[in-house]
Amino acid sequence: MTRIAIILGSTRPGRNGEAVARWVFDIAKQRSDADYELVDLADYHLPHLDEAAPPSMGQYTKPHTLAWAEKIASFDGYVFVTPEYNHSTSGALKNAIDFLYAEWNNKAAGFVGYGSAGGTRAVEHLRLVMAELQVATVRAQVALSLFTDFTNFSQFTPAPHQADAVGVVLDQVVAWSTALAGLRAR
Template sequence: MSKLKIGVIISSTRPTRFGDVPAKWILEKANERPEIEAELVDLRDFDLPFFDEMASNAWMPSQNPEAVRWQKKIGEFHGFIFVVAEYNRAITGALKNALDQAYVEWNKKAFGAVGYGTVGAARAIENLRTIGVELQMVSTRSAVHIGGGDFFAVHPLGQQNKPMSDIEPSIGASTKDMLDQLIWWGNATKAARG
């Protein structure tokens, strides 16, 4: 069976974002799995306007060339891992806009999430899951939540700046669980789409 191509999507575009740290970490963890070929997808690399099309690309082709480029990129993957920041109990505006810029390309694909922040982005990941339902996606049951003391240990604000490997004893089991489920659902949805 061929490898699952998984996009690891960084959800924040802020210049001072922390998302690069957990994104690179989960990219490495995903690529350690023989079933996965993961690639980093940075929203900063796409100059997406606020959604302004006549309709979703489920109904008519998008006109904005950057939106079309984004759709083509998303269309390359069998599944996704979203690296989720929590802004006011929800996903970032940048991620919501990126999700809205495609529809067909998300359909019938699996996703997992790695969240970070004081509560491990738990509320943002729940928000993402409800959006995923509307996009006809399948969410893993498990997610990786980097919260509380673990978050402050690896984030510069905590003034410890420890490497992600230092908190793996806390998040390792959920990471394995999320990746196991992503592989199962990724293969199931890939076979069904085929």
């Protein structure tokens, strides 16, 4: 069965992303088209990139890198839940992505962004990064506004239509992940 990771891309104390990622995961668990897993960056304790060789060489030496590589390699696609900080994604998510290379290749990704502008600029940044990693990004995305999908900018209260948007992202990520299986098998 196709395996999809829902990656919680913030490690910040009091992060809004935890509620968002759990909500996405709860929606995904109701589906039978893939095996979904919530992956929290905070569980991996990745320091600022500390491998001597570039990730494209695949010469990982640190236990945290090896554990992260094994986890990411086990999936066929990803849904990144990203905050928007200063018109970009979180430093923690960018760092986690940069630790690896081949483990990301020939897979699909979708995005759930949140922030004052719905996380759209963070998602656009991630699309560029994913292209370099040979990850096909899907068109659909979820843009959660701190003004309309959160109460007092901190309590997650998504508008009802947002669940449908998550469904479209999951549909596309599963379809593209399945279509790319032949490339991964090479």
